[in-house]
Amino acid sequence: MNLKKLTLYSSVFALQGLSNAVIPILPELAGGDSGDFVISSLIFSGYFIGAFLALVPLGVLADRIGNLKVIRFGMLLTTLAGFVITFSDIPLILGIFRFLEGVGCGAFFPAAFSIIAEWDDSQQSLGEFNFLLNAGLAAGVFFSGMFAGFGIKTAIASFTFLAGLSCLFLLSKVGELLSPNRYGKEFTHSGYKIHANSQQDTSLLSELKSYLVKSRKTMFQTNFGKIWGISVLLYGATGLLNSNYADYSASFLTKPELGLAISVSYLAAMLSSLIAGRADINSKNIVRTGIILAAAGIFLSVKLPLLAFFLIGAGGGAAVVGLITAVSSISSSGFVMGLFNTGIYAGLGLGPVLGSLFLGPLGYETLFFVSAVALLSVFFVKLT
Incomplete structure (x- = not known):
């Protein structure tokens, strides 16, 4: 496996593992046996809400400034969220940073899929990428339960560490192998083009509206x-x-x-x-x-x-x-x-x-x- 694949694949494994590591310990994160079911649900759902809201605007941003920059942002935000969740026991803080972790997910996936779609072996790479995506989800649930005896957040800390390592790869010259071009691809269809780096309109909000x-x-x-x-x-x-x-x-x-x-x-x-x-x-x-x-x-x-x-x-x-x-x-x-x-x-x-x-x-x-x-x-x- 080449370095660019290793970098992207290790990132999706860490990101998905961290997202699922909270599931077996949601009652404890919400306050133990007396934790409110609503709080538990919000901690769980915060991630999906953040991802849902971020996917489209950050997909546009990836086209505007380049896929690699957005992937780096997504993994940095994921690592930060994992760090705070590891050391905080305040439900409100956990909910906020689960939301931000979801935003990191929303930044990562559009840019990652866009990069893979341009590879010569895109269908095979999509299969491999989805394999590691599901492996991360499975590992997050499994190890969260297995490691709970050593500390309720041991798995969260472990996947946060892996996400941090992936960030180092992405920020290094190895990361530049993923997307050598500065800007994303044009969105082309039915005779019109929207250039990601258009000089005519520098407003991201206006560009998003146009998209x-x-x-x-x-x-x-x-x-x-x-x-x-x-x-x-x-x-x-x-x-x-x-x-x-x-x-x-x-x-x-x-x-x-x-x-x-x-x-x-x-x-x-x-x-x-x-x-x-x-x-x-x-x-x-x-x-x-x-x-x-x-x-x-x-x-x-x-x-x-x-x-x-x-x-x-x-x-x-x-x-x-x-x-x-x-x-x-x-x-x-x-x-x-x-x-x-x-x-x-x-x-x-x-x-x-x-x-x-x-x-x-x-x-x-x-x-x-x-x-x-x-x-x-x-x-x-x-x-x-």
């Missing part, structure tokens, strides 16, 4: 809107299951068994990302294969949880590689990559919330079934 106006054409005149909708549906359906499965399975799964099932989903996503990245299959068929696997997993979750989570992870990992590959064929700009990622976070945020409105009248099993059927509706969407 948003022009992006409506991309959303409705290309496949991008369909791709974005599929990502919302995929992550909404799987997020709905993940957010409710602990309560649903309480009568037949122990906590270690539940933890094992969740870990299997990440491992499956890692493997399927590598396979999808190297497969000689077009992005449309990769997405559809992933959707079938994920929907089958949701159907089976009421009877065979271990197999179900394996299929969900495998399907999600493959589908994401196909979706990002499809987006990169439209545009590899940081703005478009950021806009795509908002679909992921919109699904993760809205799926569980909207699903909870129907949980009372439908019950868990019917709700899971409906979400799987909704996911299969993707087959009625024509992707060219």
Whole structure:
């Protein structure tokens, strides 16, 4: 593996590991056994809110000033947030810096995807990148529980240290290998161009407004809107299951068994990302294969949880590689990559919330079934 890949891959592993390291210890972060459930939820959700709000504007900024600068900012902010979370026990401070950690995530991913989309082996690299992304998520949850006996925040401190090392690589000459050009790519579509380093308008706010106006054409005149909708549906359906499965399975799964099932989903996503990245299959068929696997997993979750989570992870990992590959064929700009990622976070945020409105009248099993059927509706969407 060359240095530029090692630098980017180690960064995504550390970033994702740190983001998930809080999950097993949320009650303690919220104040121990007497911690407020609302506080715990805010600490958890702060990350996703920060990422959702930051993805598009920082994607535009990546096009304006260069991908490498924005990636450096994202990892520096992530490291700072991890440091504060490690040493602070004040819930409000934890919530604020979880939000800032999410902003760091929102800075990192559009620029990272934009860089990878320009590599000659972009599909294979996307598979490898997604493999390390899921490996970080799995490692964060696993080691947070394993190391809790040595100190409740041991895993957070460990991943903060790794993020700091990645920052040093990014700030060195090694980091410059990632993006040798100063500025991001042009956002080109349907005969118009928006230059990231335009001299005509130096206002970032005005440029963001211009991007948003022009992006409506991309959303409705290309496949991008369909791709974005599929990502919302995929992550909404799987997020709905993940957010409710602990309560649903309480009568037949122990906590270690539940933890094992969740870990299997990440491992499956890692493997399927590598396979999808190297497969000689077009992005449309990769997405559809992933959707079938994920929907089958949701159907089976009421009877065979271990197999179900394996299929969900495998399907999600493959589908994401196909979706990002499809987006990169439209545009590899940081703005478009950021806009795509908002679909992921919109699904993760809205799926569980909207699903909870129907949980009372439908019950868990019917709700899971409906979400799987909704996911299969993707087959009625024509992707060219």
